[in-house]
Amino acid sequence: MIRVILPYHLRTLAHVGAEVQLEVRGQVTQRSVLDALEASYPMLRGTIRDHATLKRRPFLRFFACEDDLSLEPPDAPLPDAVASGAEPFFIIGAIAGG
């Protein structure tokens, strides 16, 4: 079970708490986690990745295991601790704009 921590405004959109848990089949990557997240919560489509390009929105960051994974390739495996559910995958609103 993959654990994902959402920023406040996405929790309210999806009507969930801070953490959601997802089943991810196959390799656990940014792409597979976000695909699973959007499949469960389609109202989040376009809020994390652009609808057309699927690129990360510029003011969002991805953290896990105390590392910034924002610039990692979307198909790179996420850390084992994320894949095992020991650590969550954080989706964070970048600190910009005051």
Next chain:
Amino acid sequence: MSGVRVLVGTRKGAFILTSDGKRQKWEVSGLHFAGWEIYHLKGSPVDPNRLYASQTSGWFGQIIQRSSDGGKTWEQPGTKPGEPTTTPDGMPMGESNKFVYDVSPGSGKPLTTHQWYDGTQHPWEFKRVWHLEPSLTDPDTVYAGVEDAALFRTTDGGQTWNELAGLRGHGTGPKWSPGAGGMGLHTILLDPKNPNRIFIAISAAGVFRTDDAGKTWQPINRGLKSQYIPDPDAEIGHCVHRIAMHRSRPEVLFMQKHWDVMRSENAGESWQEVSGNLPTDFGFVIDVHAHEPETIYVVPIKSDSEHYPPDGKLRVYRSRTGGNEWEALTKGLPQRDCYVNVLRDAMAVDALDSCGVYFGTTGGQVYCSADAGDSWAPIVRDLPAVLSVEVQTLP
């Protein structure tokens, strides 16, 4: 007794203000969508309880919200809470927030570039919905004006949106450029007498008109002069801030341009300046009295470098002659130390017998005049900066 419902979009959410026909006592509902920019809300003329809202964020992008009970509850069209969120084969159902430019071979147009602030060419990028204009005849059909400028339409109540690509594909895209607030399509006027005719306005490209329900478009900017573009009389490039019409006479248009208040007698084929005795002809809003087609309202702003009322006095100006001759309306409005702005979508009128006029400010006030502008009173004083004001006249 009939009443009014005022829909207010702000930098930090939406508010709904309701009153009876006297428009003296108000109920305030909100904050809806707390923390999000609400660029615009508007109700269907066919079904006043059907509302649409543009909820947007620089972080999280575009959300479309819909209400079927006059704003008491909201949902994202197609993704009601508690209902299945995926199709039987696991595909997400919610497409209501998806605004993708149409570049398909059959219906679409290639994405051109547009002019950036520095004069270079810049790729087209969707940012947000600035304005939602529900159809005059069908509550499930809505037009959306977006940044970067394009026109979208839904015919299923907001569940899916498709671009009317003939506008962006007009061919002049490389000459369009953003205003200070971005390159937004901010005004959509549906002709009540001709369902195939739509007017739209873009900052900074100008006004366009379709006579075939959105397939093809023509620029209608003859007569506009703008000193901030290389050719002041150019067909394209004018920073039109707002256009307005009276529904009884849709061929007569009024315009608040960046500078200049303009008027057209012929559906935009040509424009004449009617700034007359205004203290400054810079501004954003313009609107028309509900029952007097020659009575129009503007809020003069000092200049494009100083976005506040001249002399710190908040004054609405009214012309009863369709322009040129203007009178200042000041009763009940602050006449000293006032430095707010009134943004382009933040004025509206109701259709009660004594026409009500409303506007919102960047200082968070929403003012109402229940006597066509003669006197004013704030409905609320301390909202977040107001981005848009719409009014529904209820039976």
